[in-house]
Amino acid sequence: MAAKRICLFFSRVSGGTAGIRGLTNYCLSCCVNTLLQTFSATWELVDLLESWDSAHVSPNGSNIALEMKKFLVAHQSERPxxxxxxxxxxxxxxxQLHTQHDADEVFFFILNLIQSQMDDKILVEKIRSLYKLSVQTHVQCLKCSxxxxxxxxxxxxxxxxxxDNTSLKDCLTSFFEDHELSGLNCCFCPQCEVKTPSKQGVRLLTLPPILCVQLKRYRNNDGYTRKLGYRVTFPETFDFLTTAxxxxxxxxxxxxxxxxxxxxVVHSGSAGCGHYTTYVRHKASGSWYYADDSxxxxxxxxxxxKSYGGPRRPTAYMLMYRKE
Ligand SMILES: [Zn+2]
Incomplete structure (x- = not known):
């Protein structure tokens, strides 16, 4: 199917500095649009894709790494x-087109597809390393320790x-708290040679250059998904060492x-019907921009x-932090 040519909105801020380009909502594409704004602001990823020698890849429109490279490089040039x-x-x-999608699912789908469809394994590893948090999971037997x-x-x-009114720090604290595994969740202990109650936790081994935080705002109860609109505050800058x-x-x-x-990445509306928008920081000026499609x-x-959330307010759904 031939790609339909669309108009791109190009904004300029005072002083002649280029702002960010909007993206036309095409077939309910607000979810992908917000992710493309986010990927575009991740210039480390754009640089890696641009360095990829893709001349031998068939331009049949099925390779997402190639399509992302073409789009993201052009999006930052004078010829989008x-x-x-x-x-x-x-x-x-x-x-599928014409369908509302979940931004965090599509985000990981794109990242995984880039890695599986790209033939340069060194570049694939560099892309993974951009986002990769190495972690150690520990399970301590509560019988033999x-x-x-x-x-x-x-x-x-x-x-x-x-x-409750909560913060990114509170969410990080509870993520790294140990929790007990008992009953059906008991784990096999090689020392006791039976399943025993235990204490499980996760600890960080390394932190990545790009830290993607997903605020889990959807909860499934009895087959019904509802959105948690609770307020979660987050800082513009933070030191992970002292925050968690x-x-x-x-x-x-x-x-x-x-x-x-x-x-x-911001979501407005309910679990079943909503709209995605993005706040992104401009690379050169450091200014914040709001992108609502075009x-x-x-x-x-x-x-x-304002994207902290609360009753009937837009809610931040994914936060992208860059290590300074
Ligand atoms: Zn044990």
Whole structure:
């Protein structure tokens, strides 16, 4: 199917500095639009895609890495191109057009598809390393106190949110708290040679250059999904070392853990019917912009804070922080 040519809105802020480009909502594409704004603001990813020698890849519209490279590089140039190539490529790979999607599912779908469809394994590893948090899971038997550990990695921090007025710090604290496994959740202890109650927890081994935080705002109860609109505050900058000091493994060795927010994916509406928009920080000026499909506006940090949520308010859903 031929890509339909669309108009791109290009905003300029005073002083001639380029602002950010809006993206036309095409077939309910607000979810993908917000993610493309977020990926576009992740210039480390754009640079890696741009460095990929993709001349041998068939331009048949099925390779998401190629479509992302073409779009993201052009999006930052004087000659932007339509993002319909990406929308059709996602459609060919199972993310249907004309359908509302969940932003965090599509975000990981795109990242995973880039990694599986890209033939340069060194670049694939560099892209994964951008987002990769290495973690150690420990399980301590409550009968004999022996500890088993397992190293793995995450590409984001999925944080559960609570009903009370809460903060990113509270969410991080509860993510790294140990919890008891008992009853059906008992684990096999090699020392006791039976399933025993235990205490399980996660500790960080390394933190990534790009920290993606997912605020888990959807809860499924008896087959019915509802959205949690609770207010969650988050800072523009924070030091992970002092914000979540209980989060680290004894093998954690990084000393600079200062992060700065550069994009917020926002959801308005209910679980069944809603709209995605984005706040992104401009690379050159450092100013915040609000992108609602094709409309873009320069905004202040206090405007971004309106996405903390609360009754009938837009809610931040994904937070993208960059290590300073
Ligand atoms: Zn044991």
């Amino acid at each position: 191109i339509s993002h319909t190539g990406i929308l059709h490529c996602l459609d060919r790979n199972g993310v 022996s500890v088993q550990t397992k190293d793995s990695f995450l590409l984001s921090l999925p944080l559960h949110i609570k009903e 000091d209980q989060a680290f493994s004894k093998d954690f060795a990084q000393t600079n853990c200062q992060y700065s927010l550069y994009a917020v 409309d873009t506006d320069e905004v202040t940090w206090s405007e971004v804070q």
